[in-house]
Structure formats: C-alpha cells, structure tokens
Amino acid sequence: MIETDVRKLFTLEDGVQVERHVRIVDNSFVFTNHKGETISKKMRITEDLIKYVVTELVGEEALSIIFYLRGKKQISEFIIAEELDLEIHLVRNLLYRLLEFNIVSFIRKKDRIKGWYICYWDFNEHMVPYLAEKIRLSKITKLKERLEREQKHTFYMCRNACVRMPFEKSMEFHFKCPECGTLMHEQDNKRTMEFIKHQLKELESMKKIC
Incomplete structure (x- = not known):
C-alpha cells in the first residue's frame, strides 16, 4: 500500500512569501503548487540527508531523538526520555533546539x-530538503564573502602561525605578532583562494535540493 501525505508550507523566495505543498509518497517528496501541480522532481528523504541536516543545525546529539520520532506521531517528551534513557531536561533542550529550525x-x-x-x-x-538547500546556499554565501576578503586584502602571519591579520591590522602591531612577538611576514594566500574556489565549485555543482 502506498502511503501519501500532503503538507502545506510557506517559504520566502526573493523576499516574497510563496505557498508550497509537499506531497510525501512512500517516504519520498514531491513539491507542488497550490493546485497540486508538480514543480520539482521526486526525491527520497534518506537517512543520510536527515543526519546531515540535523548534525549541521543542531548536532549529532539530537539524532537519536529524530530517528526515534521518525514514523511516529505525537510522542510525549517523557516517553522519548524514557525510551532513549535520557534525562528529561536534555530531551527538552534538544527538542527546543530542533524546534528553532522547524525540524520538529x-x-x-x-x-x-x-x-x-x-x-x-x-x-x-x-522540512529536511528545504533546510538542506538552505544550508547549501548559506555555505556558498559565506565562502563567496571569504573569497572576496582574500582577494581584497594582503595578509600577514608570523612563522609560528599564531595569528593571521590583514595589512591594516598588522600595521597597528608594527608587524610583530601579538602572541609570540616575532616578525610577521606577508602570506601568499593563493592556495587559500584555490581551496575556497574548489569548495565553492563543489557546492554550486551539487544538485539543487528544492
């Protein structure tokens, strides 16, 4: 028997609230508009995808709660604590952290x-695919900002690699490391920029999740 469930979501797209529907069929999801017309391909919500989203946003410690709740409905926090052998205050703390991202x-x-x-x-x-895509886009934005800083600034570092500072900040310390006192030298950040570009390429080439 094929199990079907339909959920309504409101998301912000370019600052505009858009109504989206998720039709869950046999533990896979299909995004549709308000008329029920498919607007994206069917994609399975895998255990790995759930682990990725929960770990990125809340931490590994919340995984046991999520996988205990998966497939169940309206479970008391006391039952969760008892079944997982966890302190009730810890369970509540994790649940409220998950709630911040609408995971629960x-x-x-x-x-x-x-x-x-x-x-x-x-x-x-x-909510898992939406959050996974949000994480991906957030990482892309941060990497682009970091790459821009690397391209615009010259950085200095001591031989002990205590701290890394842009030229302007290094001048304030007279090019002496505030940690060890040794002279700071200009750092060649070409490898750093190549690494950032590689990460960006990987994230941007990933299939858009939703």
Whole structure:
C-alpha cells in the first residue's frame, strides 16, 4: 500500500512569501503548487540527508531523538526520555533546539489526572530538503564573502602561525605578532583562494535540493 501525505508550507523566495505543498509518497517528496501541480522532481528523504541536516543545525546529539520520532506521531517528551534513557531536561533542550529550525513541532495537551500540560512531538520530515538547500546556499554565501576578503586584502602571519591579520591590522602591531612577538611576514594566500574556489565549485555543482 502506498502511503501519501500532503503538507502545506510557506517559504520566502526573493523576499516574497510563496505557498508550497509537499506531497510525501512512500517516504519520498514531491513539491507542488497550490493546485497540486508538480514543480520539482521526486526525491527520497534518506537517512543520510536527515543526519546531515540535523548534525549541521543542531548536532549529532539530537539524532537519536529524530530517528526515534521518525514514523511516529505525537510522542510525549517523557516517553522519548524514557525510551532513549535520557534525562528529561536534555530531551527538552534538544527538542527546543530542533524546534528553532522547524525540524520538529508539538502540541500541548492537559493531563486529566495530574492537571499539567504535556508536549507531544512530531518530526517534520518534509522540512529536511528545504533546510538542506538552505544550508547549501548559506555555505556558498559565506565562502563567496571569504573569497572576496582574500582577494581584497594582503595578509600577514608570523612563522609560528599564531595569528593571521590583514595589512591594516598588522600595521597597528608594527608587524610583530601579538602572541609570540616575532616578525610577521606577508602570506601568499593563493592556495587559500584555490581551496575556497574548489569548495565553492563543489557546492554550486551539487544538485539543487528544492
């Protein structure tokens, strides 16, 4: 039996809010417009993609929670803590960190017996491709900014490689390392720029995720 689920998302594209729908079919996703028309190819949400996104945004320590929630619905944070043998305060901390990126969501229900509210959590698997693409674009932007700095500035460094400073900052220290006191020399940053360009090429050549 093929399982199908449809989720509605609102994303910002060039500063404009755009309505997007995600149709999840057998653990794969297809992006559609509000009419249900496909606007991107079907792509499988793999375990590796989930690991990549969660690790990049929150950290490896949150992976056990995500994979426990995967395929389940509205799981109490107390159940999560018990099943994973984790302290409840740690579970809550990780869940709220995941919530910051909409990787998870929750609803609050009042316990009829105890009278307090309990949070029940879901893993928003459909957000993974959007977040993966956001990470990719963010890395590209940062690398371009770094490359621009490398191209515009001359850098100086001591033989012990304590610190690396642009020309203007080096002048303030009279070209002497503030850490070890030895003379700082101009650094040839051609290899640094080539490395950045290589990273940029790899990221830009990656298939756009969404």
